[in-house]
Amino acid sequence: MTTATSAARLESFSYDDDIVRKFMWATLLWGFVGMLVGVIIAFQMAVPALNLGVPFLSFGRLRPLHTNAVIFAFAGNAIFTGIYFSTQRLLKARMFSDALSKFHFWGWQAIIVAAALTLPLGFTQAKEYAELEWPIDIAIAVVWVAFAINFFGTVARRRERHLYVAIWFYIASIVTVAVLHIFNNLSLPVGALKSYSIYAGVQDAFMQWWYGHNAVAFFLTTPFLGLMYYFMPKAAEKPVFSYRLSILHFWSLVFMYIWAGPHHLHYTALPEWASTLGMIFSVMLWMPSWGGMVNGLLTLRGAWHKVATDPILKFFVVAVTAYGMATFEGPMLSIKTVNSLAHYTDWIIAHVHTGALGWNGFLTFGMIYWLAPRLFQTKLHSTRLAEVHFWMATFGIIIYATAIYSAGLTQGLMIRAFDQTGRLQYPDFIETVLKLLPMYWARALGGTLYVAGILVMWYNVVMTWRKRPAAYEVPTYQAAPLAPKHVDPAPALPNGVWARFQAAHWHRIWEGKAVTFTVMTTVAVLVASAFEIVPTFLIRTNVPTIASVKPYTPLELAGRDLYIREGCFNCHSQMIRPLRYETERYGEYSKPGESVYEHPFLWGSRRTGPDLAREGGKRPDLWHVRHFENPREITPRSVMPRYQWLLQNSTDYGTIQQKVDAMAMLGVPYGAIEGGRALTQAEQMAREQAAAIARNIEKEGGPAGLQDKEVVAMVAYLQRLGTDIRKPAPGTTASTQGVTRAAPAGGQ
Amino acid sequence: MTPDPKGPAPHGTDDLLLDHEYDGIKEYDNPMPKWWLYGFYASMVFGLLYWLKVPGTGGNESVIAEYRADSTQAAAVFAQAEANKPRMGDADLVAMVGDARAIAAGKETFTKMCASCHRADGGGMIGPNLADAYWLHVKSASDIITVINEGVTAKGMPAWNAVLKPAQVNDVSAYVLSLQGTAVANGKAPQGDAVTLTDVKAPVTGAAPAAPSATIVPTAASEAPTAAAPANAGGRPTASREATASGG
Numbered sequence: 001m002t003t004a005t006s007a008a009r010l011e012s013f014s015y016d017d018d019i020v021r022k023f024m025w026a027t028l029l030w031g032f033v034g035m036l037v038g039v040i041i042a043f044q045m046a047v048p049a050l051n052l053g054v055p056f057l058s059f060g061r062l063r064p065l066h067t068n069a070v071i072f073a074f075a076g077n078a079i080f081t082g083i084y085f086s087t088q089r090l091l092k093a094r095m096f097s098d099a100l101s102k103f104h105f106w107g108w109q110a111i112i113v114a115a116a117l118t119l120p121l122g123f124t125q126a127k128e129y130a131e132l133e134w135p136i137d138i139a140i141a142v143v144w145v146a147f148a149i150n151f152f153g154t155v156a157r158r159r160e161r162h163l164y165v166a167i168w169f170y171i172a173s174i175v176t177v178a179v180l181h182i183f184n185n186l187s188l189p190v191g192a193l194k195s196y197s198i199y200a201g202v203q204d205a206f207m208q209w210w211y212g213h214n215a216v217a218f219f220l221t222t223p224f225l226g227l228m229y230y231f232m233p234k235a236a237e238k239p240v241f242s243y244r245l246s247i248l249h250f251w252s253l254v255f256m257y258i259w260a261g262p263h264h265l266h267y268t269a270l271p272e273w274a275s276t277l278g279m280i281f282s283v284m285l286w287m288p289s290w291g292g293m294v295n296g297l298l299t300l301r302g303a304w305h306k307v308a309t310d311p312i313l314k315f316f317v318v319a320v321t322a323y324g325m326a327t328f329e330g331p332m333l334s335i336k337t338v339n340s341l342a343h344y345t346d347w348i349i350a351h352v353h354t355g356a357l358g359w360n361g362f363l364t365f366g367m368i369y370w371l372a373p374r375l376f377q378t379k380l381h382s383t384r385l386a387e388v389h390f391w392m393a394t395f396g397i398i399i400y401a402t403a404i405y406s407a408g409l410t411q412g413l414m415i416r417a418f419d420q421t422g423r424l425q426y427p428d429f430i431e432t433v434l435k436l437l438p439m440y441w442a443r444a445l446g447g448t449l450y451v452a453g454i455l456v457m458w459y460n461v462v463m464t465w466r467k468r469p470a471a472y473e474v475p476t477y478q479a480a481p482l483a484p485k486h487v488d489p490a491p492a493l494p495n496g497v498w499a500r501f502q503a504a505h506w507h508r509i510w511e512g513k514a515v516t517f518t519v520m521t522t523v524a525v526l527v528a529s530a531f532e533i534v535p536t537f538l539i540r541t542n543v544p545t546i547a548s549v550k551p552y553t554p555l556e557l558a559g560r561d562l563y564i565r566e567g568c569f570n571c572h573s574q575m576i577r578p579l580r581y582e583t584e585r586y587g588e589y590s591k592p593g594e595s596v597y598e599h600p601f602l603w604g605s606r607r608t609g610p611d612l613a614r615e616g617g618k619r620p621d622l623w624h625v626r627h628f629e630n631p632r633e634i635t636p637r638s639v640m641p642r643y644q645w646l647l648q649n650s651t652d653y654g655t656i657q658q659k660v661d662a663m664a665m666l667g668v669p670y671g672a673i674e675g676g677r678a679l680t681q682a683e684q685m686a687r688e689q690a691a692a693i694a695r696n697i698e699k700e701g702g703p704a705g706l707q708d709k710e711v712v713a714m715v716a717y718l719q720r721l722g723t724d725i726r727k728p729a730p731g732t733t734a735s736t737q738g739v740t741r742a743a744p745a746g747g748q
Numbered sequence: 749m750t751p752d753p754k755g756p757a758p759h760g761t762d763d764l765l766l767d768h769e770y771d772g773i774k775e776y777d778n779p780m781p782k783w784w785l786y787g788f789y790a791s792m793v794f795g796l797l798y799w800l801k802v803p804g805t806g807g808n809e810s811v812i813a814e815y816r817a818d819s820t821q822a823a824a825v826f827a828q829a830e831a832n833k834p835r836m837g838d839a840d841l842v843a844m845v846g847d848a849r850a851i852a853a854g855k856e857t858f859t860k861m862c863a864s865c866h867r868a869d870g871g872g873m874i875g876p877n878l879a880d881a882y883w884l885h886v887k888s889a890s891d892i893i894t895v896i897n898e899g900v901t902a903k904g905m906p907a908w909n910a911v912l913k914p915a916q917v918n919d920v921s922a923y924v925l926s927l928q929g930t931a932v933a934n935g936k937a938p939q940g941d942a943v944t945l946t947d948v949k950a951p952v953t954g955a956a957p958a959a960p961s962a963t964i965v966p967t968a969a970s971e972a973p974t975a976a977a978p979a980n981a982g983g984r985p986t987a988s989r990e991a992t993a994s995g996g
Contacts, residue, residue: 086771089770089771090770090771160770162768162770164770164773165775229773230771230773233773233774234771234772234773239765239773239774239775239776240773240774240775240776241776241778242775242776242777242778242779242780243766243775243776243777243778244777244778244779244780245778245780245781245784246775248780248788252788267811272809272810272811276798276799277799279798280794280795280796280798280799281795283791283794283795283798284788284791284792284794284795286787286791287784287785287787287788287791288788290784290787291780291784294781294784298778331791418822419913420829421826421829421913421914422822422825422826422829423826423910423911423912423913424910424911427910427911427912428860428861428911430860578811578812578814578815579815579818580815580818580819580822583815583819584910589815618906619904619906620865620874620904622873622874623864623865623874623904626864627864633864634864635860635864636859636860700873700874701873701874701936
């Protein structure tokens, strides 16, 4: 480009590497913190007492902290590090605004700190990877928009006409994450740090996994593919294997990923057409995903001898290989029958860790080792230590993965085993958990090794930083601005439509038009989303109503919020699948109509403990009280944490009316039951119900005077779960049998 | 900007280097690998065929239909197994109390499944005291088996038939029976009627060692119902009669 048309009008510019250094330090810090929390909860799985009996250290509250910290703090800062470094160079322009860069950096770190404070305190929306409450969600949206303005401003001021493939992936990520975040987090605030999702039940589950799956896609995959396309050829000093492959796999990935979300909800109350769509698009995603792996690995052709000596390339090779394995496994897990085995087990945990530890972690580590000497303008302190880190992390992953895949498969197979008398082979859920304990220990060990590797990297980077020059050199570059009118010189195009299409000159033209490119990407994402989301909301037969299903009483609602606060959904599902080994164990399978007042849905995704969808009436009240106080009194060796504070804390009766009102505003028909009494006397109703339950607990031989304690609200909620369909529905047929088939609305 | 159709081909191929370059990164104009491209096409064909085979519907019809078929089949298997289940009489259960293996197995199941409501020593808590002589739903020894199998769901006692295997139910019933008269401290106050569960006909031999413990005294004098013993479950009783241990 230096020989561009108007050499006379060369502009001088420099790159802002200070912001890249900031993001890199943040990546290092949060990577350690996020994964340390992971190791802590890994040990808690084996020894629940390790939460020290402190509410904010209990598994249900720390687990979302771990996932959020690793995804948004570690991977997030890693993405920003790479994007801020590469975008400036790929576009030959300094970031649009240094102030916006700083705002982005400090805003993002403040959000992370807010998350680290609120999640352990139990403020959560109860939607996976979208746990943060509404004020933080607004902050995320604001900071993300600032980032987008900064990024697209830089694109607008670029001195490189065409956008490189890394930039395509950045564009797709920035646009889509904004869309996903905003639509999934729409909620009605009930207090400073409390809100209810505006969607309920099936729709909420659908939105959540449209979001959840695409958070994986557009936060952990596409931005990292962009980073790979920059740092891999840089480190290998080789050209990218195939330009045409990058075009096809970029567009197919962006378009198809969006559809795949429902594969997280196979066999649930989600309509089957959505589940089927999710499955077939997941299968079709296999090759588009592998396109990235192929392009990465084949870029190393002729450079494999370097891999032997260069830890950076080693990290990249393992990262891309892990990506390949995870994106083969993903389509496989999306096949319904495979999914029935893996869902709710540690297999899914193993799958995400292949991606997070292998792909995101290793790509980040390789990138940091490549960046550190360049950013600190000196040599890396020790290549040998980087090599040590590589092997520690590799063995860490191997130990982790072996253990936790075994755990997933073991539990999956035990859960579905029947004996020759037609009974479950392992009817006692705890049997399937105790079998996993040795594997949990091994997993914690593997994780510890991986985190220890990060400390080695810390040391290496800090020592490199100490060798930095007194003042960083800021080189100036020169390039011509973009000519206002530009026409891509047409090469000799082959004859025939298909041949012309394959020649990809049309795409070359798009690459020169940033607005067109961004619009096309956005259209791909939105069209795919609309095809799935709109029918889910419009087809009434998707969610056949059940007349006997009524809203929760005020006290039950308060109990439900405690269930959310404690993060019970992290270990207990509330969704019985229509599979015989589920219904034998838990009772009748869950119907869509049972979730219609569930703001948010609490179906869960992992069963470390049994499903609770039909918990109501299964056990006496006192059983629950004693179980909360100490689960091991009831089930020897249970791994559930103690919740003794539920017996000590007083129920917050003051906010119950507000909660009922909010639910009513969201369409829960409180006005139609008991003459709308809950709309005016919610607190009174809650106190009456609590007193009745407390009396019963006392009658059963339990402690007296529990009526104002949280445990009573929790018991009220649990005893209601799944009981409504057993009640008679006056004057209605409460069955889902008569539902007429709806049009196959998703596919055309 | 100078077109450079033949770039360096490090591994001896004639890959075409494209004429663009970004921050030093160049790209080859290689075609997509055939296996990759055909794999992609194949997955799309699969997707289309699957969609045609499992059409989108309003609800979960095909999944539910599969589930129903599975359940019907399983119900038949279960019913068959139930029909073949050996019936336990009062005397059979009393005899089992003398079976050390049965009592040990029963105790293990009791600790896991029952102790949470009836207390580890059977003294009662949420559920009634099983160590005293008062019973709510039991008139004779084998009623224990019935109550465990069918539960008293209205009062919170689950039905264990679908969970515990028949042999396990027998073992735990024998264990419960063996708790009769054990002096449990701080037991729950008596509920129901006093029933002498030990008032059954003695097993065949009626020998002294068969008397499981001092607390359960079969009326050894009466005639033994010889028919009862063979009806007992799977050969266990004969062997058990030598056992003298009881109550774990």
